[in-house]
Amino acid sequence: MSIGRIEYASLNGTHIFKIIGEVRAQACISLDNLLNKIDQNSQIVGAIVDLTETTFIDSTVLGILAKLGIKLKQNHGIQAVMLSTNPDITTLANSMGLNQVFVILNYCGNPNVCTKALVEDNISHAAMLKTVLEAHRTLMQLNENNQNMFEPLVKQLQKEQANIHSNDEQSQKV
Template sequence: MSTGHVEYASLNGTHIFKLIGEVRAQSCISLDKLLGKIEMQSNIVGAIVDLTQTTFIDSTVLGILAKLGLKLKQIHHIQAVMLSTNSDITTLANSMGLGQVFVILNYCGDPNICTKALVDEHITQHNMLCTVLDAHRTLMKLNESNQNMFEPLVKQLEKEQDNLEQTTSTPQ
């Protein structure tokens, strides 16, 4: 289980996402749903992803963040800011291509930003599978290295998704 969580705040069109502790795929369902709502808003002026208290981040979370950065750039013509003080996290984010869609800054600010914890959504196998698959597809779009690295995983997840859909659509 994840020992980390995501917090969120918004003020005058600027959205702040704070990832705390070991943030893994389980924390992504709520974040992904929130991003879907945010991308439909017209008053977005900026976004900050605060990784200053992140001790671990998995590829699904990185994929969801990549999705945020891509959508902000494509739809709103905004380049989001990512704050990091952990060189391992910064290196990982850069190696996955997040530097293409975020301005990544080494930041040592106030850790007590006024955010509220996102409530974990009811996690179903289908929700988790869709979120993990979408996150890794997004990472694959960032660069060829990610494409090569995650293609086998995505193919396997697509097979699982097909099997799950067949199981749930077949009358018993």
């Protein structure tokens, strides 16, 4: 389980995501579901990802954030903003290519932003697998280094996903 959490707030079409502590793939299902709902909204005017209290962020979370940045840019013509004060987190975000879809700012603002924690859904293995796979596919789209780094993982996850679908189909026939 992740030690951190993701909080969310929205005001007049601006969506704020605050990543707090050590956040890993388990926290991504709720975030991914929320992003899909937000993408359907035509009233979006901006998005801010606040990493000022992030101590660790894994590649799945980065992939979901990349997906946010890409969708906002492609579907709404919006350049999302990422706030970071931790040089390690900023370097990681830049190395994964998130600076292509976010404006990354070194920010030291008020930590008492009015956000609320996203509730972690009851996570099935299939849902987690789908989210992790999609996040890493998104990272692979950002640059060749990511493509080379995550291709073996994506292939393994695709095999696992195919096995789950095969088992589901067999159990439905019974």
